[in-house]
Amino acid sequence: MKNKVVNMSEAVASLVQNGDTLVIEGFTHLICFAAAHEIIRQGKKDLTLARLTPDLIYDQMLAAGTAKKLIFSWAGNPGVGSLHAFRRLVECKPRKIEIEEYSHFGMVARFSAGAANLPFWPLRNYMGTDIPGHNPLIKTVTCPFTGETLAAVPGLRPDITVVHAQRADRFGNAQVWGLLGVQKEAAFASKRVIVVAEELVDESVIRNDPNRTLIPGSIVSAVVIEPWGAHPSYAQGYYDRDNDFYVKWDQVARTEESLKEYLDRYVFGVKNRHEYMQIQPELLRLKAKAQISEGVNYGY
């Protein structure tokens, strides 16, 4: 296999195209803000952003004008409240962006179908709710054995998915522990995959514990090594979630002006994640304490 390590700027320039359907997943855990910031810096546009929880990361990308459409299931600031940039775009008629809305299960099903190369995924869901009434892509399918009517959602095949991992080798074999979200499904569903890792490790580290591998290098287009690349999200065993930042964002995003100031300083005002960390040395307080698991025997 060939060495796929590049820097974030190269990865985004070569693999993210205007108009792409882009996925940066990670459920609370391992959300790759570093990739989002570089996409904003490079002025990518007309993206369709898909993600269960748009979270601050897509609030920032929406505010920066990168997107024409959002596919999602929960658009809030977890534990805090609203996503204000998102709300400014949808609390008006007509909306300033397209939206396509599911529940979490529906989004998980869309990624699962995409990863399995199936055109749809069946689920027993949505009866008695107003969700399908506002989304024509939630249809029904009849079970050929029981005759039951089930909900069905179409497979989602992103052009590009960014997977943040704790560690990866230079070929893209990526290992994750802690919350797994739908990162594996999103990666296998995607035409192209960028792995962003906290730490570059030798292939032998991966081979030392193969059950930890989330995605194999064979489906990966590029590897970016970006310590602290998920801040203000977190990486189990590397650094804690910056809950203060999530609270602060509620104020930052409340007006277009304060949000723009944030982007000017922390996104456009730095060249890369390294500089982002340099101007915020206080973030090092989030470094994880050690709670190391014990090894298991892979011998025979």
Next chain:
Amino acid sequence: MKNKVVNMSEAVASLVQNGDTLVIEGFTHLICFAAAHEIIRQGKKDLTLARLTPDLIYDQMLAAGTAKKLIFSWAGNPGVGSLHAFRRLVECKPRKIEIEEYSHFGMVARFSAGAANLPFWPLRNYMGTDIPGHNPLIKTVTCPFTGETLAAVPGLRPDITVVHAQRADRFGNAQVWGLLGVQKEAAFASKRVIVVAEELVDESVIRNDPNRTLIPGSIVSAVVIEPWGAHPSYAQGYYDRDNDFYVKWDQVARTEESLKEYLDRYVFGVKNRHEYMQIQPELLRLKAKAQISEGVNYGY
């Protein structure tokens, strides 16, 4: 949660009923021969045995007269050749047992649907083959989005599934590494689950590395601690596969008489797995060598 540890005899007596659909899974790895032997000893009958690879374990159960039906996808002796007891039952007209045959993907799909409580599972398979022509449970479903015709198999919901694991706590939280097969899907699909573990560990060992947990105690009915319970199959990190036994089985199973002698000596001739190991001290040569993985940091 309550302590669910019982011995194999109690677990089988209370949880396996005549006429049940029974699954003992494990793909080459972690096949629970100890449970099969106890089921044979207790004279259970009219079972429907489901498993991707019937392997020696179901060859023995078929020979012992426990089953009325077999649901499977590959009935051979891996790396060796035929399952002779199986062949004696099906190479005649009419067959002496019912069979229901899929490919591996079809069986995986049946367990996946069962675990997800779906009545069917779609797959792009079986076109141009004679498999569906001999199995009316392979049907088709039409995608509501693209109009494509896909294959569909029905969900499989066993009455009882035996999951062999490297280690478990007394509540049934079970951890597995190495090959995972379809054990998780089979367990979640099943009405009742017996976990058989090589080693009883404290709950704290499970909590020390939660990403290794294959199935949670909340779906487990009983826990049996049975070292060497998978022999002649293997348990990664505990003992190697007894490849010699697989080769030898080809001779043992070739006639009803020699197979009966085997069962008389190694199944009916012992009370439990402990005695089975005592009369074969040479098996200790299979004990695994150490190749311990490194821990990861779960701190934050």
Next chain:
Amino acid sequence: MAIEPSADYTPSELMTVQAARELPDGAVVFVGIGLPNLACNLARATHAPNLCMIYESGAVGAIPDRVPPSIGDPSLVTGSLMVASMSEIFQFFLQNGKIEVGFLGGAQIDKYGNLNTTVVGSYDAPKVRLPGSGGACEIAIFAQRTLVVMKLNKRAFPEKVDFITSPGMRSLGKSRSEWGMPGGGPVKVITDKCIMEPNPTTGELEVSALYPGATIENVQENVGWKLSVRSPLGTVEPPNATEVKLLREVLDPDRLHIK
């Protein structure tokens, strides 16, 4: 455990205690953040030490050593029993009927227990755009029973919600059984003045117990439909000193959730 009643308690504390008491020991509970999380931890610390807490983020059997600000907090993973992928959480746990109790809340709940967490006003021209379903829709459909925890307020308890995100006992003209919903729906709505339960025949939420000091009039003036009242009305044990002390000193010392 002390059974002496607490000298004082806030409405949030009262609601949390009522919710905790609905959780039997050993139950498998799908936990949301905020008061439900506190209620589960309170139950674990008192009568239900073996409660199995599952989060839609994938943490199973979590024992967080801090108050988790989000359902994906790292403290939910460290020391948990299992990490499941979200595909497993929704398919193998929820859709498969393995979740006994689910917690729900929302901006609006109506007389059939339908919940709205999507939009106030119309979907295409929202007055307030809320976050949306998340996992709430499927929790409402699949959990064997759900508990709703919400403060009374006329805008939050309309006769009909603006958008049904999570179906209650009757929605879009059909009952749960007519829709073929596997779960039991909202068996209790725990408010700050009373407990409501669905009428077994009509599915309408009716007052089943009043808190000490509350009156039916207090409740009715905060609810957008004509309330039925069960007879005899159930009683509610106020929080005891142990429960209040645990909430204040151990489970939410920084008052993140209990105001």
Next chain:
Amino acid sequence: MAIEPSADYTPSELMTVQAARELPDGAVVFVGIGLPNLACNLARATHAPNLCMIYESGAVGAIPDRVPPSIGDPSLVTGSLMVASMSEIFQFFLQNGKIEVGFLGGAQIDKYGNLNTTVVGSYDAPKVRLPGSGGACEIAIFAQRTLVVMKLNKRAFPEKVDFITSPGMRSLGKSRSEWGMPGGGPVKVITDKCIMEPNPTTGELEVSALYPGATIENVQENVGWKLSVRSPLGTVEPPNATEVKLLREVLDPDRLHIK
């Protein structure tokens, strides 16, 4: 690497070497046991050090340090790159088109490359009951291309197989594209006397290369349909000394697979 031809080699060695040479460096290969496994390991040891070997058992990027007697051998896990569940193997890898090369064999192959591993005789009254599909059916349908490795023999190469377990270029009256099969099918059938390839138009297997010393007559007398022969016929480089030495001394020293 030595390119001196080997002084002697067996038909199995010749087949294994031909199969190995079909594997480009870096390819993702779905490996079966026996000769295909040896062929992959030989390719890894010679021109394709970065071959990614995937087994239906779930081992990805295996580097076994012994000859694995089964596709679920523990040696395939120790030191591998990833363990995938079988659900992932079949859905995310195979059905998702991520497998470039699949190896197949069988008791019978017919003129369209259809393979039978299910039954000789009729399904309901078998002369010989074979193991069945395992993953072969879906490997044949989904792998970007498949390689078949089988020794010539009149019973093994009938005009029509008794049961189609794994579809070839044309089955049950339709071509692969008419069936909508995603994979490319059997691009090469590697026998002990020749290599066959499907005719691009008709899908019939025809002789594309003869091994040194073999004749069309040798081949035809072992095959149950009238063989077409490509013109010009391709040539086949016999095994070189390095390849034979590797097979005999390192990869299969106990002659488990190579007879």
